[in-house]
Amino acid sequence: MIIIGFESSCDETGVALVCTERGLLAHSLHSQIAMHQQYGGVVPELASRDHIRRVLPLTREVLGSAGMTLDQIDAVAYTAGPGLAGALLVGASFAQSFAWARSLPAIPIHHLEGHLLSPLLAAPRLDFPFVALLVSGGHTQIMRVDGVGRYELLGETLDDAAGEAFDKTAKLMGLGYPGGPALSNLAQQGDARAHDFPRPMIHSSNLDFSFSGLKTAVMTRVRALEKADGPLSAQQLADLAASTESAIVDVLGAKSIKAMKQTGLKRLVVAGGVGANRHLRTRLLQDMLKLGGQVFFPPLDLCTDNGAMIAFAAAMRVNAGLVDLSDTSHAFTVRP
Ligand code: KG4
Numbered sequence: 001m002i003i004i005g006f007e008s009s010c011d012e013t014g015v016a017l018v019c020t021e022r023g024l025l026a027h028s029l030h031s032q033i034a035m036h037q038q039y040g041g042v043v044p045e046l047a048s049r050d051h052i053r054r055v056l057p058l059t060r061e062v063l064g065s066a067g068m069t070l071d072q073i074d075a076v077a078y079t080a081g082p083g084l085a086g087a088l089l090v091g092a093s094f095a096q097s098f099a100w101a102r103s104l105p106a107i108p109i110h111h112l113e114g115h116l117l118s119p120l121l122a123a124p125r126l127d128f129p130f131v132a133l134l135v136s137g138g139h140t141q142i143m144r145v146d147g148v149g150r151y152e153l154l155g156e157t158l159d160d161a162a163g164e165a166f167d168k169t170a171k172l173m174g175l176g177y178p179g180g181p182a183l184s185n186l187a188q189q190g191d192a193r194a195h196d197f198p199r200p201m202i203h204s205s206n207l208d209f210s211f212s213g214l215k216t217a218v219m220t221r222v223r224a225l226e227k228a229d230g231p232l233s234a235q236q237l238a239d240l241a242a243s244t245e246s247a248i249v250d251v252l253g254a255k256s257i258k259a260m261k262q263t264g265l266k267r268l269v270v271a272g273g274v275g276a277n278r279h280l281r282t283r284l285l286q287d288m289l290k291l292g293g294q295v296f297f298p299p300l301d302l303c304t305d306n307g308a309m310i311a312f313a314a315a316m317r318v319n320a321g322l323v324d325l326s327d328t329s330h331a332f333t334v335r336p
């Protein structure tokens with residue numbers, strides 16, 4: 001069965017074709033980063049308008065690269081939420097209209113389930129159960145995953161998400177948007193021991209996170225340095241970036257290992273945009289090796305938002321018997 005999937009929850013328009021037996025066939029992506037950069041963050045109205053412009057050309061592109069026609073599609077999947085309301089509406093209404101016009105079932109997918117299952121795109125033999133560290137711009141959660149649709153929340157952030165901590169501290173340092181990759185690149189030239197930033201809740205007995213205190217600590221340090229020395233030098237910025245990254249990665253690493261010990265599971269899956277962070281990847285690989293376990297990441301290009309993870313999550317739901325394919329009522333589902 002061939003499923004076409006649409007992602008439009010934030011600033012990426014993604015379209016993909018997934019076969020329930022053979023996996024990912026093709027995916028196309030348009031990132032709006034260049035458009036939002038001048039505003040220092042995502043402008044929701046501009047995001048929605050750009051999704052409208054991109055979704056049809058990307059659909060044609062993905063069909064072309066898979067060498068397929070519309071007749072070969074058996075179901076349509078789309079991100080139903082969470083995300084920006086207007087942006088979600090573009091993908092959902094396009095997908096529902098597509099499905100309605102061709103009398104196909106439409107499958108609403110939770111954006112985080114898309115991220116959560118995306119490491120299986122590259123490791124189809126990864127078995128359940130596993131622990132998932134979900135680290136995106138809007139969410140930071142640790143879940144126990146016993147199967148498709150069987151998720152238990154073990155811990156989550158009480159304030160900012162990990163990606164948000166990267167983005168906001170990067171903004172304080174004048175690094176622009178999106179902050180995560182920019183801060184991470186700069187951190188490579190810096191000394192992570194230069195600033196002893198707090199690792200909030202690292203020793204708490206639960207699996208929850210908090211990043212707002214770290215953001216305040218970085219802000220206070222940046223202001224103090226600017227007051228003392230004037231505009232920050234490249235090395236000062238790199239040291240700040242490396243120290244901030246190290247604090248975030250330390251907390252994510254420690255909580256992931258705590259979750260492995262607490263559940264007794266040996267497989268860790270990392271998903272969401274922050275999963276692209278090199279330092280986090282290396283750290284978790286080393287820690288899981290010591291623990292005699294394994295860690296799985298999505299391919300780098302599928303860490304951040306994309307259509308492949310949405311079509312793939314729909315395929316996994318179909319394979320698990322969780323989708324009523326006879327339902328072609330096209331009731332509209334969007335949950336911002
Ligand atoms: O999953 P995602 O694409 O969108 C959401 O669902 O939020 O995640 C985007 C987040 C942003 O906060 C971005 O700064 C962060 O992922 N990110 C990174 C890296 N690449 C993306 N954070 C740290 N290091 C990276 N290399």
Ligand code: ZN
Nearest residue numbers: 115136304305
């Ligand atoms: Zn996402």
